[in-house]
Amino acid sequence: MQAGKPILYSYFRSSCSWRVRIALALKGIDYETVPINLIKDGGQQFSKDFQALNPMKQVPALKIDGITIHQSLAIIEYLEETRPTPRLLPQDPKKRASVRMISDLIAGGIQPLQNLSVLKQVEEKFQLTWAQNAIISGFNALEQILQSTAGTYCVGDEVTMADLCLVPQVANAERFKVDCTPYPTISSINKRLLVLEAFQVTHPCRQPDTPTELRA
Amino acid sequence: QTEILRPILYSYFRSSCSWRVRIALALKGIDYETVPINLIKDGGQQFSKDFQALNPMKQVPALKIDGITIHQSLAIIEYLEETRPTPRLLPQDPKKRASVRMISDLIAGGIQPLQNLSVLKQVEEKFQLTWAQNAIISGFNALEQILQSTAGTYCVGDEVTMADLCLVPQVANAERFKVDCTPYPTISSINKRLLVLEAFQVTHPCRQPDTPTELRA
Numbered sequence: 001m002q003a004g005k006p007i008l009y010s011y012f013r014s015s016c017s018w019r020v021r022i023a024l025a026l027k028g029i030d031y032e033t034v035p036i037n038l039i040k041d042g043g044q045q046f047s048k049d050f051q052a053l054n055p056m057k058q059v060p061a062l063k064i065d066g067i068t069i070h071q072s073l074a075i076i077e078y079l080e081e082t083r084p085t086p087r088l089l090p091q092d093p094k095k096r097a098s099v100r101m102i103s104d105l106i107a108g109g110i111q112p113l114q115n116l117s118v119l120k121q122v123e124e125k126f127q128l129t130w131a132q133n134a135i136i137s138g139f140n141a142l143e144q145i146l147q148s149t150a151g152t153y154c155v156g157d158e159v160t161m162a163d164l165c166l167v168p169q170v171a172n173a174e175r176f177k178v179d180c181t182p183y184p185t186i187s188s189i190n191k192r193l194l195v196l197e198a199f200q201v202t203h204p205c206r207q208p209d210t211p212t213e214l215r216a
Numbered sequence: 217q218t219e220i221l222r223p224i225l226y227s228y229f230r231s232s233c234s235w236r237v238r239i240a241l242a243l244k245g246i247d248y249e250t251v252p253i254n255l256i257k258d259g260g261q262q263f264s265k266d267f268q269a270l271n272p273m274k275q276v277p278a279l280k281i282d283g284i285t286i287h288q289s290l291a292i293i294e295y296l297e298e299t300r301p302t303p304r305l306l307p308q309d310p311k312k313r314a315s316v317r318m319i320s321d322l323i324a325g326g327i328q329p330l331q332n333l334s335v336l337k338q339v340e341e342k343f344q345l346t347w348a349q350n351a352i353i354s355g356f357n358a359l360e361q362i363l364q365s366t367a368g369t370y371c372v373g374d375e376v377t378m379a380d381l382c383l384v385p386q387v388a389n390a391e392r393f394k395v396d397c398t399p400y401p402t403i404s405s406i407n408k409r410l411l412v413l414e415a416f417q418v419t420h421p422c423r424q425p426d427t428p429t430e431l432r433a
Contacts, residue, residue: 055358056326067311071325074317081310093298094284100291108288108325109273117354118330121347130338137334141272 006031006064009053011038012207012214013175015111015168016072017060021202022164023076027083031062035209038116058117073107076161088161095156098149102142102162106169110138114172131176139173139183142166146185153189159196167193171204223248223281226270228255229424229431230392232328232385233289234277238419239381240293244300248279252426255333275334290324293378305378312373315366319359319379323386327355331389348393356390356400359383363402370406376413384410388421 008024008031010017024031036044036059044050045057054061054070061070065082069075080088089096112118113134122130149155154162170190173180180187193199200206205216225241225248227234241248253261253276261267262274271278271287278287282299286292297305306313329335330351339347366372371379387407390397397404410416417423422433 055361056322056355057358058326065311067314069314069318071318071321073325074314074321077317078310078314081313093295094282096298097284097286097291097295100294101286101288104288104291104325105273108290108321108329109275112325112329113335121350133338138273141274144272 004032004063006062007034008032009034009036009050009059009061009063010207010209011036011059012204012210014038014059015172016058016107018168018171018202018204019072019107019164020060020062020075021207022167022198023079023088023161025198025202026086026088026159027079029079029083033208035207037209058115073103073161073165076164080161088159088164090156090158090160098155099160099162102145102149102154103165105138105142105145106162106165109141110134110169111172114176128176131172132178135169135173135176135178138169139178139180139186143183143185146189150185150189152192159193159198163189163193166190167199223279224251225249226251226253226267226276226278226280227424227426228253228276229421229427231255231276232389233275233324235385235388235419235421236289236324236381237277237279237292238424239384239415240296240305240378242415242419243303243305243376244296246296246300250425252424254426275332290320290378290382293381297378305376305381307373307375307377315372316377316379319362319366319371320382322355322359322362323379323382326358327351327386328389331393345393348389349395352386352390352393352395355386356395356397356403360400360402363406367402367406369409376410376415380406380410383407384416 006029008020010033036050038045045059051057053068056070060072061068062075069078089099114131119127119131146154151157153159154166167190204210205214227250253267255262268274270285273287277289278285279292286295306316331348336344336348363371368374370376371383384407421427422431
């Protein structure tokens with residue numbers, strides 16, 4: 001029986017998908033991408049086939065080791081437990097708590113409030129402000145938290161799951177024209193991370209489904 | 217001689233996120249002190265300067281333990297799991313752990329944030345109930361389907377896990393927002409089984425230090 005490569009269901013610009021792409025890249029896991037276009041055909045995430053894979057009708061989803069996992073942080077924690085090096089969570093439980101706290105703040109406290117399906121429920125003229133508010137509230141808190149946790153990166157001096165959440169969220173902030181001047185720590189950590197190879201090769205501008213006009 | 221202080225939980229009786237952590241503390245037999253944070257009174261006590269210093273997200277719960285303060289309910293629960301490993305709240309098998317986290321994240325990241333107080337306040341009042349209901353219905357539609365492959369007695373197999381700690385408070389929210397749970401028989405039956413367990417009983421919103429008299433059990 002041929003063991004297939006893991007399959008990642010991803011959208012080039014989905015921040016949640018980007019988190020998982022970075023994890024796979026950092027851990028040197030070769031995978032296949034099946035692009036799910038969130039806009040075309042009324043949104044390919046609503047197809048019967050994809051809904052069977054992920055009943056939440058969201059990307060990312062990862063087929064690996066005979067199972068399908070969704071929810072980006074659940075995927076990353078699974079990768080961490082089954083492919084432990086290089087590590088994405090520190091060894092110390094208190095530092096691990098900081099990593100999860102920051103990751104949950106972004107993945108649970110900011111991104112869901114400004115994702116496509118929520119924005120569609122807001123009157124069009126208010127959508128931008130809504131998204132900006134979600135990001136600003138979260139970044140106000142995150143900037144404060146990073147004062148006590150950050151070293152080179154979000155938690156200390158090694159790349160962790162928190163950093164995998166930060167960079168895509170900053171990209172969202174830029175897309176929604178959020179002024180990041182009030183967030184110098186977030187901005188400088190983001191800058192440092194963006195030069196790393198795993199963040200470069202997984203960037204939305206370099207994906208199989210990146211539209212030509214947005215390609216790097 | 218240093219006095220060893222009990223952990224302190226900043227909690228609101230009706231906050232589903234706080235309830236998750238209360239259940240974890242109860243299951244692990246961890247004695248703690250509650251500092252109630254009333255999300256409505258005084259314009260919302262979560263906005264006080266003192267509380268904001270504790271949790272810059274201005275949300276409950278927050279837990280002071282072992283000399284640190286943690287917020288985000290699942291980060292708290294995972295910390296408790298790693299430092300007080302018995303009884304376990306996550307299975308040993310990585311694939312089952314993934315299912316537990318997937319379900320927990322679906323609820324804690326995919327449903328609850330969309331229907332919490334601060335988001336609802338941004339929606340026009342006449343639409344708030346529908347908004348909350350839609351968030352829960354979308355999530356429960358997905359969850360009911362997922363549970364078909366993961367559930368045993370509880371959400372994932374036959375032991376209580378972090379997923380169950382998320383489920384029960386979310387069902388309570390569903391009831392508060394008058395969501396009809398008839399389309400969710402698996403969610404409903406698991407919820408029923410969990411509610412009779414002591415840890416879910418003693419931590420119930422109707423039995424908290426800050427439960428208003430009229431809502432007290």
